[in-house]
Amino acid sequence: MVDELRSRIMRAVKSKNTAPEMAVRKLIYAMGFRYRIHGTKLPGSPDLVFRSRRKVIFVHGCFWHGHDCKRGSRIPRTNTEYWLKKIKRNCARDIESVNSLISDNWKCLVVWECEIKNEAHLREKISLFLEKNEKLDGGESLSQG
Template sequence: MRPDERRSAIMRAVKSRDTKPELVVRRLAHKAGFRYRLHRKDLPGKPDLVFAGRRKAIFVHGCFWHGHDCARGDRMPTQNRDYWSAKIQRNRARDTKNVRLLEADGWSVLVVWECELKDRASLSSRVESFLA
């Protein structure tokens, strides 16, 4: 398999829902006793977890795809660098816009980054304090 075909196969396999980081955050919220809805289409950005009664939403972002400033998010593919740079910038702009729209409508928003899953205890307390 050629390298470009291999990369295409890898990118096709990337999911936007039910990712491992998202499932971890769901388990943490559920274990803490909070119930939620998933990916509500009527809200800007379709937040990953929505706590409608509390007017709170959680986005779970992959560090690479959303341009986080950690080691994983700071990596840029060597091939087609201009495309990826522009794509990640568009993703960041869209994320910022969606958070602003939600907050303007009275929602509280928490963004959980993929790299934050390394410290589950800290993440759990952060999610619980956000939802309390």
């Protein structure tokens, strides 16, 4: 019974149009920036694409992408080995996607789910990223949070 319930819950987890992504999209739109969503032709399918600026934003869930915050560093009590491997694969894929984008002269920013609570900080972070002209280091942009 518990496994069936867990499976149903996990199937309901969305990968697109999540609450954190929608909050970031709403904020960026209110800031006056326009974008495309879910860049399927780009590595990692970035959540927001600013093609004319050659910039992308990924909105990552802290748990699913292994962030070092309280929520992201939780270890599941059941099926632990599976979940740790899955999160590790997600992190490796994220790094690979960002590196590929950077090598194609795209600038990348990762917004973590936990950052959405502090709208002033998030607004500043996004504004600096979108208005900044020089190239950001991929590791720097990936580790911000």
